[in-house]
Amino acid sequence: MPWNCHILSTWTQERSMKWLVIFGLVAFSECLVMIPLRKVKSIRENLRDKGLLKNFLGEHPHDLIQNRLTVESAPQKNISQQPLRNHLDSVYVGNITIGTPPQQFSVVFDTGSSDTWVPSIYCQSMACVTHNTFDPFQSTTLLFPSIVIELHYGSGTMTGLLGYDTIQMGDLIIKNQTFGLSLTEDDMAFEHATFDGILGLAYPSLAIKGTTPIFDTIMNQSLISEPVFAFYLSTETEAGSMVMFGGVLDCYYKGDLKWVPLSKPHYWQIPLERISMKGKIVACKRGCQAIVSTGTSMIGPRKQVYNIHKRFDGYYLQDLYVIPCSYMKTLPDIVFTIEGIDYPVPARAYVQEIARGLCVSTFQGRRNKSIRNEIWILGDVFLRLYFTVFDRGQNRIGLAPAV
Ligand SMILES: *[C@@H]1O[C@H](CO)[C@@H](O)[C@H](O)[C@H]1NC(C)=O
Ligand SMILES: *[C@@H]1O[C@H](CO)[C@@H](O)[C@H](O)[C@H]1NC(C)=O
Numbered sequence: 001m002p003w004n005c006h007i008l009s010t011w012t013q014e015r016s017m018k019w020l021v022i023f024g025l026v027a028f029s030e031c032l033v034m035i036p037l038r039k040v041k042s043i044r045e046n047l048r049d050k051g052l053l054k055n056f057l058g059e060h061p062h063d064l065i066q067n068r069l070t071v072e073s074a075p076q077k078n079i080s081q082q083p084l085r086n087h088l089d090s091v092y093v094g095n096i097t098i099g100t101p102p103q104q105f106s107v108v109f110d111t112g113s114s115d116t117w118v119p120s121i122y123c124q125s126m127a128c129v130t131h132n133t134f135d136p137f138q139s140t141t142l143l144f145p146s147i148v149i150e151l152h153y154g155s156g157t158m159t160g161l162l163g164y165d166t167i168q169m170g171d172l173i174i175k176n177q178t179f180g181l182s183l184t185e186d187d188m189a190f191e192h193a194t195f196d197g198i199l200g201l202a203y204p205s206l207a208i209k210g211t212t213p214i215f216d217t218i219m220n221q222s223l224i225s226e227p228v229f230a231f232y233l234s235t236e237t238e239a240g241s242m243v244m245f246g247g248v249l250d251c252y253y254k255g256d257l258k259w260v261p262l263s264k265p266h267y268w269q270i271p272l273e274r275i276s277m278k279g280k281i282v283a284c285k286r287g288c289q290a291i292v293s294t295g296t297s298m299i300g301p302r303k304q305v306y307n308i309h310k311r312f313d314g315y316y317l318q319d320l321y322v323i324p325c326s327y328m329k330t331l332p333d334i335v336f337t338i339e340g341i342d343y344p345v346p347a348r349a350y351v352q353e354i355a356r357g358l359c360v361s362t363f364q365g366r367r368n369k370s371i372r373n374e375i376w377i378l379g380d381v382f383l384r385l386y387f388t389v390f391d392r393g394q395n396r397i398g399l400a401p402a403v
């Protein structure tokens with residue numbers, strides 16, 4: 001981790017961080033908890049490597065994969081729709097433990113959903129055989145009220161039971177946290193997942209009714225100094241990424257954080273002024289909305305994404321837009337303007353080399369005409385460039401170029 005870090009305090013003044021180095025570990029005197037994340041292969045990359053991607057795309061209507069967006073719909077009783085999820089994309093995972101004594105799981109820290117779940121020993125799906133499973137009999141602190149739940153993600157569905165138990169992440173010990181124990185998981189989607197479960201960091205309105213999302217419990221139990229968390233997603237292949245809870249370390253970004261009020265506290269959704277290339281508006285002409293979501297790439301309405309792609313001189317191969325890698329140097333930045341500030345995304349970020357000389361665009365089109373408003377998803381591609389603070393206290397997002 002970078003040296004010379006300061007905790008950004010109450011968002012106006014900075015004060016020096018008091019830290020101790022014990023056995024190479026940095027302990028903070030404030031209630032700020034750092035959790036290292038590892039970038040792992042996405043389901044998509046995994047399926048592609050195993051030659052299974054084509055089968056998967058064949059079995060799943062395009063729309064399922066390219067995300068269903070039902071922004072208005074409130075969650076039904078014990079069913080929660082996670083329309084934004086697309087775990088085909090690259091993911092950043094971290095370790096948590098559940099229960100007493102602790103059982104360990106690797107989870108996606110996901111700002112696009114609000115529920116937390118892991119596989120259970122009751123689950124017979126292949127997806128559960130290939131992952132760590134939670135054993136209720138091994139935990140002395142578990143409450144198990146036998147409530148059935150169902151979660152629908154872009155890439156698949158899980159059903160399960162609700163439980164309440166102690167969840168530990170880093171130094172945070174969260175008591176009596178609701179979580180899901182899966183009974184069934186869609187095999188094609190989750191069997192090849194490089195994570196066991198999902199930890200949702202969006203608003204309570206997106207969670208299963210009557211449950212409290214983990215960050216709300218963290219705030220309720222006064223486990224952190226400030227009601228914020230922040231992501232630093234490293235461009236390095238595996239290590240170096242962080243999610244911090246309870247404060248912001250200023251050594252992970254350059255300049256000042258620029259604050260953007262949320263359009264609506266539900267998703268982490270903000271207004272977008274325009275999307276342009278070389279000064280020309282290419283999408284979001286009259287302003288639109290963007291959802292900031294870890295665990296996704298860049299997703300936009302199909303027509304707008306097509307409009308952007310057609311300027312690149314590549315071609316579509318199934319759902320992929322192929323661009324010769326040699327073009328990369330000539331491709332312009334795609335500029336997202338948010339609250340009067342330009343956030344350029346250069347070609348090296350939105351073009352990914354998937355095989356030698358074969359590059360693809362990381363923009364994906366969402367195919368659903370019934371979504372009236374133009375909604376974009378600013379995923380990992382954007383978050384790797386811009387350090388992002390999620391401020392629950394003031395319902396806003398803070399952005400600054402990542403170091
Ligand atoms: C498009 O989205 C709407 C609601 O967001 C959903 O009801 C509908 O099934 C989707 N259309 C397709 C073709 O999947
Ligand atoms: C999670 O734990 C496993 C094994 O305990 C370890 O190998 C891995 O590096 C940990 N991952 C992270 C992101 O800390």
Ligand SMILES: *[C@@H]1O[C@H](CO)[C@@H](O)[C@H](O)[C@H]1NC(C)=O
Binds near residue numbers: 077
């Ligand atoms: C929702 O939970 C209740 C118990 O609280 C259960 O009776 C019901 O079957 C569940 N509904 C679904 C759709 O699983």
Ligand SMILES: *[C@@H]1O[C@H](CO)[C@@H](O)[C@H](O)[C@H]1NC(C)=O
Binds near residue numbers: 143164176
């Ligand atoms: C845990 O949470 C559930 C649901 O909010 C509640 O019914 C129960 O009393 C809590 N248990 C403890 C020990 O706090």
Ligand SMILES: *[C@@H]1O[C@H](CO)[C@@H](O)[C@H](O)[C@H]1NC(C)=O
Binds near residue numbers: 212216
């Ligand atoms: C925790 O916070 C949420 C909202 O942030 C609230 O609805 C819930 O009742 C709180 N739960 C407890 C146990 O305080």
